[in-house]
Amino acid sequence: MMDEEEVILKKKRRKKRRRRILIRLVTCVILILALIGLITVISLIVYGVSRLVNRFSQGGSQASVVETGDPAPVSDIDIPNVTIDDPVVVSSDSSSSGDQHLTINLQMLTKNPYSRPGKPLNSVNAVVIHYTASPGGTAAQNREYFEDLRIHKTTKASSHFIVGLEGEVVQCIPTREIAYASNQRNDDTVAIECCHKDESGKFNSATLDSMKKLTAWLLVRYGLSANDETIIRHYDVSGKLCPKYFVEHEDEWKKFKDSVADYIEKNKEALKAEDYLIFKQ
Numbered sequence: 678m679m680d681e682e683e684v685i686l687k688k689k690r691r692k693k694r695r696r697r698i699l700i701r702l703v704t705c706v707i708l709i710l711a712l713i714g715l716i717t718v719i720s721l722i723v724y725g726v727s728r729l730v731n732r733f734s735q736g737g738s739q740a741s742v743v744e745t746g747d748p749a750p751v752s753d754i755d756i757p758n759v760t761i762d763d764p765v766v767v768s769s770d771s772s773s774s775g776d777q778h779l780t781i782n783l784q785m786l787t788k789n790p791y792s793r794p795g796k797p798l799n800s801v802n803a804v805v806i807h808y809t810a811s812p813g814g815t816a817a818q819n820r821e822y823f824e825d826l827r828i829h830k831t832t833k834a835s836s837h838f839i840v841g842l843e844g845e846v847v848q849c850i851p852t853r854e855i856a857y858a859s860n861q862r863n864d865d866t867v868a869i870e871c872c873h874k875d876e877s878g879k880f881n882s883a884t885l886d887s888m889k890k891l892t893a894w895l896l897v898r899y900g901l902s903a904n905d906e907t908i909i910r911h912y913d914v915s916g917k918l919c920p921k922y923f924v925e926h927e928d929e930w931k932k933f934k935d936s937v938a939d940y941i942e943k944n945k946e947a948l949k950a951e952d953y954l955i956f957k958q
């Protein structure tokens with residue numbers, strides 16, 4: 678009898694032990710699931726809060742948005758090669774050196790309401806010259822400034838092209854789209870922003886050389902001749918002191934326009950050639 682009782686007792690204990698183990702297992706599983714749930718909820722809350730904060734900070738700066746319309750417009754005439762929407766180009770080897778070539782670095786802005794609205798530029802009647810008004814600033818930095826406007830939203834500004842201190846040319850808006858550069862002439866002009874070393878706004882020879890070539894190329898591509906109506910300053914549109922040096926030195930401005938006309942005269946065939954522009958990305 679004693680033995681039987683012991684056997685029964687042992688069985689009961691074993692059953693109890695199994696039940697305890699089972700309960701612990703289930704508890705563990707529930708705890709793990711709860712932990713996963715908790716982590717998910719916390720992640721969602723953090724994500725939600727960060728989005729909210731983001732929206733608030735954007736909303737705050739939006740209030741200070743001002744329409745300067747300073748950057749230059751681009752045209753949508755069908756210009757082979759240059760009116761590329763999303764830079765898919767291509768290019769070859771070489772540098773911008775050589776008098777009958779000009780290298781264009783394609784670095785299009787992201788479409789956004791502050792610097793690249795994506796509106797079509799349906800006709801081009803002039804090229805507008807601007808200066809960046811940021812002494813020592815590079816073409817890349819000015820391009821970044823335009824790009825960052827989509828985040829900072831502090832103003833509306835952009836340009837089709839930016840010519841740098843080394844004569845490098847960055848294109849950041851296709852010529853078939855308008856840029857925010859030249860106020861009421863955004864709709865029928867292409868804009869070129871030009872970098873300068875100091876407060877005087879004077880352009881160095883490398884910058885001037887690329888400005889001349891780019892302006893010449895644009896005029897030829899749009900079938901325009903070089904004159905006072907087709908090569909203009911931002912100043913001629915709105916009276917703004919831009920480009921400063923060319924507003925304060927009419928003789929230098931005239932010299933620049935003459936250099937464009939002269940360059941077209943001497944390089945007409947080269948300017949029409951498919952390979953005049955060399956594209957880089």
Ligand SMILES: [Zn+2]
Binds near residue numbers: 748858917919920
């Ligand atoms: Zn300007």
